[in-house]
Amino acid sequence: MSIYFISRILQGAEANYPEMEKLVLALVHATRRLRRYFQGHPIVVLSDKPLRQILTKPEKSGRTAKWAIELGAYDIEYRASSEGCGAGIRLVSPDKQEYTYALRFEFETTNNEAEYEALIAGLDLAKDMKIRSIKAFVDSQLVANQVKGEYEAKGEIIRLYLGKTKELIVQFESFDIEHIRRNQNKKVDALSKLASLTFEHLGKKVLIEVLKERSIYEKRVHDLVKEEGKNWMTPIIEYLVSGILPEDESEARKIRIKAPQYKLMEGNLYKKAFLTPWLRCVGPKQAETKFFEIHEGICGLHAGPRSVATKALRLGYFWPSMHRDAAKLLQSCEACQLHVNVPRLPKQDMTSVTSAWPFTK
Structure with missing residues (x-):
């Protein structure tokens, strides 16, 4: 102030x-x-x-x-003063639909590094939106020519940014980058200024992401547990990919009925949900890991089986035996067995016993 x-x-x-x-x-x-x-x-x-x-x-x-x-x-x-600065991203589709995005950096960065951060974030967004062809406009001549290969990248950080950018570029069918003047990039420049200032009042109008570390140092998280052998997803995947059905007629009929509810996306099987997005289908080993993290992990509450299964659904996962597996997990949880509420009520109604005279029973 x-x-x-x-x-x-x-x-x-x-x-x-x-x-x-x-x-x-x-x-x-x-x-x-x-x-x-x-x-x-x-x-x-x-x-x-x-x-x-x-x-x-x-x-x-x-x-x-x-x-x-x-x-x-x-x-x-x-x-x-570059610490806490910002950058703007603007995606425009061929039918003139516009998507704006702003970045705020909590680390010290130069103008060219900020341009690379914005370019990497824009490519990540385009990849997540399933865009196959993209043309990028940046107001940094150095960044544009380095990506084209006309300029040499000097400095370790700039070389890492350039390598990260090229890793993302190869995932698109076609990519082109062009340098434009700053006065032709006024909307993005305004977004960068908004992100560099206080932005509590912009939360519902402008999408702003705060980067606490550089994108080149970001670690990708992959599945630590890999499924081995066949599981409940195998017949469905085989039918969706090649139309193969089990020899048993009843099982084949079940697969044929269930198949429209599932879809393969980027090698993973997803199930259609009623009120939520597509649910990621997981096998037995991954399901056990998910339940363990939900029930006993860092934010685990040791809740009941119904709550654990519902939370797994809300997180976007699905497998057929969710409730049964949740009940089995709670039965093997030592903490739940030790700290469960002990019922004090009798298991059956008490029956009064009469005696002819005191102390005869």
Whole structure:
């Protein structure tokens, strides 16, 4: 929140100072006007210019050396203002349907690295939307020519970004990238500025994602448990792929009836749901792992079998014996057996017994 504003008109020869010296002069003027703040508190100076390097290099001019001595009396930290900056993404279909997206970075990045982050995020979105042909427009000439192969990528981080981008490009049938001027990219530029500022009020209007680390360091998570041999999905997959049915007529009839409810997508079997998206079908080993994480994992509640099975469905998984497997899991859970509520009611109704005289029974 801004609490103070200071301005000054450059007088005489000050107007001819180099840009870096003008910035240092502005900081010196601020220290003189806000001396009490600078003396009583540590100050953080945000700038996209290397002010610290200018003030500490040995070959600085006379006035810069004088300003460096004056500023050295205060506790000042110089920090790059690119930390917390943003980038914008705009996907436009041939029928002019538009999809906008914004990124906010919580790590320090350069302009070219931010362009690469936006390009990688846009390619990921296009891949998830099953887009096969894409033409990208970026306002960084360096990024465009590096992706085309006309410029050489220098620096370890830029080479990693370029390699990550090329890994995504090969997944498309056709790809082209073109450099455009910044004034032709006004919508995306506006999105990047929105993402770099506070955006609590934009949650329902603009989709914004916060990146806590670089995309080149992101780890892909794969299934740790692999199914071996045949399971309940095998007959359905064989029928969907090649039309093979079991020899048993009753089983073949069941498969023929069930098959329209299933679909193969990217090598995985999915089941059509009524009120939710497609449910990922899993085998026995993966089902056991899913139930264990839901019931006893980091956020596990040791709930009942019905709650565990329902949560697995809401997470997007399906297998036929969900409720039966959930009940079997709870029976083998030691914590549930130890901490279950012990019923105090008798198992059957009590029957009164009469006696002829006291203590005869």
